[in-house]
Amino acid sequence: MKSTIKRYIESCLLCKQYNVTLNNRYGHLRLIAPPEGPFLLIGIDYCGPLKRTPRENYSETSYCSATTKQQTAYDHNRLDPQYKIGDKVLTRIHGNRGKLDPKFSPIPKVHVADLRPIIIN
Known part of the structure; x- marks a missing residue:
């Protein structure tokens, strides 16, 4: 079955163009040149x-x-939080944590600027 499909693809010009075999090239892997600027290699x-x-x-x-x-x-x-500069705020702990671990940091942080997003230090 595979040989008949291969023969049919080899006989048709359009099939040769669009049904390319996806085999890896033989030999060692080649390094990719590093990008010359940020966000050039995606x-x-x-x-x-x-x-x-x-x-x-x-x-x-x-x-x-x-x-x-x-x-x-x-x-x-x-509700939208209303903070003043100098208020102490508890921050939420994100990431992997256990079920019984605290949700908020035990040490409050100080509100620094009235910008969005809220900046704390």
């Missing part, structure tokens, strides 16, 4: 076809829409 990760949810939506898009809905509801119900 790496892209590709993930295969996404799974469909029971309602025939893609799982990634439904996750993003659910996250957006939750964020807008949270922002709508939350």
Whole structure:
């Protein structure tokens, strides 16, 4: 079966152009030249076809829409914090932490400037 497909592709000019075999080149790997400036070399990760949810939506898009809905509801119900310069503020600890670890830092930080985002020191 594979040999007949290979023969058919070799006989057709369009098939030769668009059905390129994706084999790695033989030999050692070659280094990529470092970029000459910032953001000139962009790496892209590709993930295969996404799974469909029971309602025939893609799982990634439904996750993003659910996250957006939750964020807008949270922002709508939350009061805008009113800080003055010199106020002491507890900051939230982000990242990996255990279930019983504290959510906020035990040492308060001082509010430095009235800018958005809030700057603390």
